[in-house]
Amino acid sequence: MKTDEVKNIKHVINGNHIVIPIETGYIKPNDNLNSIIDPAKEIMEDGDYLVIAETPISVSQGRLIDEAEYTPSLTAKFLTTVWSKYLWGYVFGPALKIKERTIKNLRRLPKETEAHKEVVLQLYGLKHALKPASEAGIDLSNAPGTCVSLLPENPEKVAKDIKREIGKDVCVMIIDTDATYMKNGKYFTGLPIAIEGIDADNGFFGYVKGQLSENMGSTPLGCSEKMDVETALKIANIAEDYQKLLSTEMKTIHSVKAVLGSEIDEVTIEDLDSITHTPAVIIREI
Template identity: 55%
Template sequence: MNYGYIILQKLINMVNSPKYIAIPVKTGYIKPGESYNIIIERAKDLLEDGDFLVISETPISISQGMIVDEAEFEPTILSSILADVWSKYIWGYILGPIFRIKRRTIENLRKLPHEARTHKKVILDYYGLKHALKPASEAGVDLSNVPGTFVSLLPDKPGMVALDIARKIFKDPGRDVTVMIIDTDASYEFAGRKFTSLPIAVDGIKCDLGVWGYILGRFGKIIGPTPLGISKSHNINETLKIAQTAEDYHKKNEMDIETVYDMKNMFDGDITGVTIEMLNSVEHTPAVIVRMC
């Protein structure tokens, strides 16, 4: 085997790989039922032809009113077993270490509060058992960036939403851009196949695998956040690179509230007491413009 040739080829690929820059789109808190057009208004003066406007799924879900108050649900025997036995003990103490999931995730599973029983009930009702069996981040349902005991479900028809936003931008300010809606939940690759545990994803990523996708992902590699919808099709590898660039920006931005733990740290207390006014008191970055340079 010619290792020198292989190394040279990798160097050539690195040089020829496109480079991207990320430009944040800042807004206030997008409230339930409030139009997502505010993202367009804040982005349009920054956009250029050929850009990607990558939008986080939670503000779209909240805008659509895709939120649920978990305080209105009563846990069942099944949801209690899934929270107290399956997630907290079997995954927290046995399967988690075996599958080498993140140490922080294991610690959080071992400290699951009683409210997790109700959360599992919501997942069972909206997405079914295979998603409720996932120990954490079930079905991409988000506990962050929502007030009180609410959670946000996945957005409704994210591909259509992405197309609607792209058309509005093409009309005013007349920019031809690609709009993508992403979820921070991972996509994986194993044996040349791309997949995610999430119920929905763009073409090229097999979806709706629930806990089975999560387990199979332990044997594959994480290839980045999951694109849920896109306004026009692109090569799936390029799509994933664009999504990862946007995600990298969010991870570097200390003010972003990406997880429920970020929200707890920001507001220093019980997240069930977080109000819309508190959420509106901090700057939000619902979208990132990704540009090839």
């Protein structure tokens, strides 16, 4: 598709970039990614970027965990109630001036969060469980029932495989909305994984240090090309800017009911499939 034909398809302009959404139904566990790849093949030109959210990749890989199968330990209960809800919701959070939305969400953490903390403890350890929210990049908002999705496995390989299927000289990137921070010219994130050049797997300690550093926006997890961190962050944030425009964005568990009309632990695959999803965007320089 030639650039002058973009006017005939849905897109927005962000600075000197065209952003073209790829809209799909809900990508289910063990589905292929053809609903993303096929339109990308048709629309993309050499030099374009395809930026994909991490959750549809994870779900397609079957990386779902049912938190109802986990019995919270005393440590998980302490981390949920005393540590996250009260100390971070009322003391540390306000003192460090974290997002007001995050503080409100911490103050109303449901009891089910105890099982979530247990999952984090068992799969990622205390370093990540100490983080008051968004621990280890686990997504609670785009999975059915009491399931959550972990970060994708080997996102760099996935990005390279998708580029190979598209068959053009494009760049494929998989991102997470959890932040990358910068201090003294060094990039870091609390997430377990990130592209080369971003120090990853810092968990709680990266989160705290991040509150005293510059928030650089979404984190690129894997990329089909070697790319400098500054460019990768710029492209990731253009994609995230588009997601923020969507009425169906489910950034937190508390936005699920507003979008789907279902309680978080009652969401079905049919509910998730009832709305239009935008798991990826194509970004093209003008």
